[in-house]
Amino acid sequence: MLDDAPAITNGQEKSNVKLDHVVIRFAGDSGDGMQLTGSQFSDTSAMLGNDIATFPNYPAEIRAPEGSVYGVSGFQVHIGEVEISTPGDDVDVLVAMNPAALITNFDSVSPGKTIIVNSDEFTAKNLAKAGYTSNPLEDGSLASYHLVKAPITKLSRETVKDMGLDNSSMNRTRNMFALGMVFWMFSRPLDYTIKYLEKKFGKKPEIFQSNVKVLKAGYNFAETLELLPSAFTVMPAKMTKGTYRIIMGNTATAWGFLAAAEKSGKQLFLGSYPITPASDILHELSEHLHFGVRTFQAEDEISGICSALGAAFTGSLALTTTSGPGLALKSEAIGLAVMTELPVVVVDVQRGGPSTGLPTKTEQADLLQAMYGRNGESPVIILAPSTPANCFDYAYEASRLALEHMTPVILLSDGYIANGSAPWLIRSMKDMPPINPAPAPTGGEEWLPYLRDEDSLARRWAIPGMPGFEHRIGGLEKEDGTGNISYDPLNHEHMVKLRAEKVKRVENYIPELEIDGAQSGDLLVIGWGGTFGSLHTAIKYMHEEGHSIGLAHFHYLNPMPKNTAEVLSRFKKIVVCELNLGQFATLLKSKFPEFNYLQYNKVQGLPFTVMELNNHFRQLMGLS
């Protein structure tokens, strides 16, 4: 037995506890590999049939000083046999790789839950860096928790001491030890991760072998020494039958565009400038040139969208991807797309603002920028996905609306769903709705560049290379039909109204708003975008308890679904919940002033917790 054999406080007998859902958070230095560790755990659990949701929470610094509190990187996994819509509020198992990780995550763990620490890192120096005045492993402050003290550094190094690794490579295996322990704790197999490591490190056999050895060492350590208070079982969730994969929001977004390009028969073009948290879409599409995708990493945000406009003029399904500060830079070019009536999809993966703000944290505060952030009357279609998986559907839908209505579409994703992952019941191309891009003119009819479809008002799309349809478009006001420059006052008013009407009529081409929970009654919760998981979970619990509460979650923000007012009229109270100071509430108030709106807002760079929502809704309903 090792001298510093890990001790278990509150020595509970080992038992196998069956849970319907469990939340695990891995926390360590930003260089500790916590994102990888967490995603391995969630992917393995998904393979076993659990529903999952994940939430990476990492600092903007790539490698903050070791042991510092601002360098702590976390990855939270929520797995269950029940439907999982959020990464969870309360942590059941916290893995803290150092004192800074413990002190910054401690508040999320309630007494009675499990904390696994790497006891080797609780040195005087690291404790001081984290701001501890005494060692929490020894001063009794963790007495009410199941504390597992594991000498992870020492055991990992011991495991690989003969493999010829340098010092830092030895330390870099520590996350595998922690992962092995948690795998045992939740009765998960190791083979998925071993396969992953082989793929990742196949060309460096010593790194691959040592990681596998340490992973197994962690697993065996937990098993043979029976150090952990309990082993948990989480049974497979009751999910729709079919083929699944785990997908991140940004990947789903990229794939939705690939699907739309294939379905519409258009070449996909992305002009983009790197920006957190949107760059992964650029990375992903750059992997798929084989589908004929052209990705162009431009010199700046403006060039990103302007190149996309050039490609749209030339007949491509054209995109640009960005986050809030980049959307600001693209404003003028979006106005040009409105004016020239070209299809372009602008993806804004929102982050905390204003200015550079909180680059790695989530927020929903770009809505009014998307809606109004341009000179002149400049209406655009605005959509928002609400889960990592349905980023696929809304990227596809944004493409469909842009191509069919010849107008720019802004897709408001956010850092939370973009980096979160979830199981995705894979959509097959044959099940995707058709996309019928605005037609090219045919030779036999009168041709003018701004001739329109009577119903949608979309103009025809003649592209360079088509003989006989040479024409000029531009940012100056134009005469309807011919597209000739016109400064005529009445023509300008006609065109402004026409462009507004064109976007408004999109409401005839989108689905109606649906309500989750009670279809009418006491309280209607309104949300949009990435807050769906928290809002859905919160109202579901209350609805199941028999309360008259419903959720109207918007994916179409401009124009809104046609039945919006009717839905709002079915409830006594309306509360609009957003991660901003009330931007969607502002839109609703101006569009449907006949209703009274309450607001629930949070701007901390973090998603809503289910608990805070529940507390607030209970209060509004007079239940507490």
Add this chain to the structure above:
Amino acid sequence: MTEVPTYTFKDFASDQEVRWCPGCGDYVILRGVQKALPMMGKRKEDFVFVSGIGCSSRFPYYLDTYGFHSIHGRAPAVATGVKLANPHLSVWVITGDGDGLAIGGNHMIHAIRRNINLNIVLFNNKIYGLTKGQFSPTSDLGHKTKSSPYGNIQAPFNFGELTIGAAGQFYARIPDNNPNEMADIMVAAEKHKGASVIEILQNCVIFNDGAFDGYTDKTVRDDAMISLKHGEKMIFGKEKNKGIRFNGRQLEAVTIGENGITENDILVHDAHDPNPSMHFMLTQLQHPLPIGIIRSVEVDTFDDRVEDQVQGAQQRSKFKSVDDLLFSGETYQV
């Protein structure tokens, strides 16, 4: 491919009334372009003219081709998207000294350094015309304008230097009063694979009239400018007795027959020399001012590289449809 019809300049004139000021140099440029386009052996529908904002940027409206009058400074970026979306097109950027070198300077240098196969025509009149007379990034020091009543104190760009400094492979300079030579240069620019930069010294009759008179006036032009031709000696002057030599440190104008100078001392213009040093010195020379094609070197283009990567990926990939991707890798059954 079907045969290219025979066009005349009339085929490229649009029905729009041209709205530049009477006497503006832009009229000559328009004529030069309309003259050049039928000489390029391309179908009319395959030309795309993209512009930004400014007097020059009205240009696409006056040509009966595909055209895109975009926003201030962004024409190179828009044109990049056009070219990447369909590399078969002949894509032209029409810009000015304010549009292309001030607000759009970033896009300009990046289009040039990528060597994307665009033809960039910059009308340099050393002034902001459409906003009615402020100094521009090419205005001379001391120039009194509406926004520099005490004289311009911002040192100007030399667009030739800038092009070569940005790794440009084709640079030509031409005054606005010679549509024939201008047309020849435009045809050469279109043939050149890569970013072709043409700087036109363009007279603004309203806000900077006579800015180039010191070079272009009939009484001085033969001695004030030198027309460079690849493979020919750099000889100029009314009497064809002047030339350019390299004195070991820099270029200088000399007179043949004076101070022991013979024709053998005069440089031969090599526009195709990959080493840009001589071309850089030529762009800096002020007396005489070199005009014509100063640099023309063919190297790989960005758009070709893009196509090569896409085609290579298409040949190698096991994914033939998006379904193949969606169901690839780690999937599982429920």
